[in-house]
Amino acid sequence: MTDSVLTIDSVRKDRGKTTVLDDVSLRVAPGERVALLGHNGAGKSTLIKLILGLTPLTDGQIRVADAKPGSAVARRTTAYLPEAVSFHPALTGREQLRLFARLDGQKADVAGLLDRVGLGDAMDRRIGAYSKGMRQRLGLAQVLLGNPKVALLDEPTSGLDPISRQDLYTIIDELAAGGTAVLIASHALTEVEAQTDRIAILRKGIKVADDTLANLSARAGLPTRLRIRATGEHAEQIAQATGGTRINGAAVEILCPPDRKMEELRRVAAMGDVVADIEMTPPRLEDLYRHYAKEGAQ
Amino acid sequence: MTRFLSIAATEMLILRRNRWLLMATIIMLLFALALTFAGSAPTGSVGVDMLTVSVTSMTTLSVYLAPLLALMISFDAIAGEAERGSLSLLLSYPAGRGEILLGKFAAHLAALAFAMTIGFGSAGAIAAWFGGAGPESLMALARLIGTSILLGAVFLALGYLVSALSRSATAAAGLSAGLWLVFVVLYDLGLLGAVVMDASGDFTRSIFPWLMVANPADAFRVWNISASDGVAMASGMVGAAQALPVWAAPLSLILWPLLAFALARAAFKRVEP
Numbered sequence: 020m021t022d023s024v025l026t027i028d029s030v031r032k033d034r035g036k037t038t039v040l041d042d043v044s045l046r047v048a049p050g051e052r053v054a055l056l057g058h059n060g061a062g063k064s065t066l067i068k069l070i071l072g073l074t075p076l077t078d079g080q081i082r083v084a085d086a087k088p089g090s091a092v093a094r095r096t097t098a099y100l101p102e103a104v105s106f107h108p109a110l111t112g113r114e115q116l117r118l119f120a121r122l123d124g125q126k127a128d129v130a131g132l133l134d135r136v137g138l139g140d141a142m143d144r145r146i147g148a149y150s151k152g153m154r155q156r157l158g159l160a161q162v163l164l165g166n167p168k169v170a171l172l173d174e175p176t177s178g179l180d181p182i183s184r185q186d187l188y189t190i191i192d193e194l195a196a197g198g199t200a201v202l203i204a205s206h207a208l209t210e211v212e213a214q215t216d217r218i219a220i221l222r223k224g225i226k227v228a229d230d231t232l233a234n235l236s237a238r239a240g241l242p243t244r245l246r247i248r249a250t251g252e253h254a255e256q257i258a259q260a261t262g263g264t265r266i267n268g269a270a271v272e273i274l275c276p277p278d279r280k281m282e283e284l285r286r287v288a289a290m291g292d293v294v295a296d297i298e299m300t301p302p303r304l305e306d307l308y309r310h311y312a313k314e315g316a317q
Numbered sequence: 318m319t320r321f322l323s324i325a326a327t328e329m330l331i332l333r334r335n336r337w338l339l340m341a342t343i344i345m346l347l348f349a350l351a352l353t354f355a356g357s358a359p360t361g362s363v364g365v366d367m368l369t370v371s372v373t374s375m376t377t378l379s380v381y382l383a384p385l386l387a388l389m390i391s392f393d394a395i396a397g398e399a400e401r402g403s404l405s406l407l408l409s410y411p412a413g414r415g416e417i418l419l420g421k422f423a424a425h426l427a428a429l430a431f432a433m434t435i436g437f438g439s440a441g442a443i444a445a446w447f448g449g450a451g452p453e454s455l456m457a458l459a460r461l462i463g464t465s466i467l468l469g470a471v472f473l474a475l476g477y478l479v480s481a482l483s484r485s486a487t488a489a490a491g492l493s494a495g496l497w498l499v500f501v502v503l504y505d506l507g508l509l510g511a512v513v514m515d516a517s518g519d520f521t522r523s524i525f526p527w528l529m530v531a532n533p534a535d536a537f538r539v540w541n542i543s544a545s546d547g548v549a550m551a552s553g554m555v556g557a558a559q560a561l562p563v564w565a566a567p568l569s570l571i572l573w574p575l576l577a578f579a580l581a582r583a584a585f586k587r588v589e590p
Contacts, residue, residue, distance in 0.1 A: 101405050109331045121323035
């Protein structure tokens with residue numbers, strides 16, 4: 020319990036008569052990367068604003084490095100990257116980051132940080148001339164200021180090209196390796212899959228899942244998809260033997276639950292020559308997300 | 318303290334970078350010079366030096382211009398940051414909201430003071446050079462600059478208030494324009510109408526002067542006019558100013574920035590980015 024640096028306990032947030040978050044609990048340990056997933060309006064951004072102390076709690080408790088959200092200690096130890104952030108267009112990247120460093124109250128290698136996020140050549144240009152991706156990088160640079168204990172990233176990859184995304188996750192990994200607890204709110208499911216240790220899913224303000232990807236898949240019991248390519252005219256024969264469905268002239272598709280996967284594979288392998296190839300697709304995060312985000316919706 | 322200073326320094330940098338400082342100074346200078354030369358004709362007939370006439374004209378100018386310039390900088394201060402998404406980020410740093418607002422205020426007020434001092438100062442210097450000046454008219458010039466800065470401070474703070482209450486920078490700009498119109502134009506028109514309607518004269522004698530100094534723009538005018546006989550003579554506005562105790566207008570103009578800033582601070586506290 021004490022080893023988590025960010026502790027969220029039975030948090031509830033009402034806006035007027037609607038409940039935005041209801042009984043949400045979440046813990047993030049130092050060095051852990053947790054993805055916070057949910058549809059638009061599921062309460063991700065509200066949860067982040069509660070952690071930052073920008074909006075008051077209705078009920079429950081949040082502790083950031085053992086301090087109240089919004090307190091001086093909490094603010095000094097928390098780094099935040101808002102969704103689609105923008106800065107004053109008249110300032111240069113270097114000037115903007117220098118302001119943040121001074122507000123943070125620590126000596127920082129401003130030029131070095133800008134270099135690290137790939138803004139080395141653009142740091143003395145005005146932010147008004149930056150692309151969306153460059154502004155996002157500048158936002159990331161200020162996250163790295165002063166070795167934060169908790170980093171809250173709201174849709175950090177929005178507007179980034181694939182290479183920039185890869186760079187971003189490399190930096191996030193370094194942050195986590197340095198002991199920062201990282202909470203990433205995201206829509207970009209496929210990236211989060213490889214880049215986080217744990218996944219929490221919010222649905223309409225309620226936490227419906229919070230576990231590692233492997234455990235979530237096992238619990239959901241989503242089928243693994245086996246696609247078997249037949250040699251010659253044997254597709255029909257395979258379909259009949261396995262009970263799968265033919266999807267074109269030469270291939271058969273089988274959906275099997277996780278616990279029967281190996282059994283099915285052995286059976287197919289025993290068929291010998293008629294099988295040319297097997298392609299196996301485990302359930303993707305998208306499927307999981309859909310499963311947990313819809314669970315109990317009816 | 319370093320946080321306050323770094324916010325003020327950054328705001329100053331922005332005002333210099335987007336040429337606001339330069340434009341405001343040029344506007345002040347041009348208007349002040351134009352009024353000084355255009356208004357130099359009645360010098361002989363009223364019997365005051367040219368600087369006094371110049372200060373009188375510039376007082377009338379400043380009532381309109383100081384609030385306008387102040388609102389032009391301040392309306393964007395909170396709503397603009399909120400719109401860019403940088404307000405939530407700024408507030409996630411250790412700087413308190415009061416510190417942020419005070420830092421912006423210090424920079425904006427310094428810029429305004431610079432524009433006022435250069436504009437009125439050089440016009441005054443030219444008037445003094447060509448038409449003579451005495452200790453009293455120099456004092457009137459100093460008073461004009463000081464009170465213009467105070468008047469600017471009032472409208473800077475009112476601009477922050479409007480900015481904190483608005484959902485967008487555009488709405489804040491619209492509200493600021495409305496604020497300017499009410500304080501600088503409509504309020505006076507309303508009072509004028511009330512005086513005209515007042516048959517018995519009780520309102521005009523007892524309530525009207527107080528209502529007038531309750532408005533910072535009018536307090537500014539009354540302070541500048543009543544404090545200098547020369548200016549009062551040149552402006553022909555002696556009556557209303559004499560109905561009040563000497564401290565009324567200065568008190569109003571000194572209380573207003575504090576009150577407006579306190580209101581802005583309270584409104585900013587309630588802003589959820």
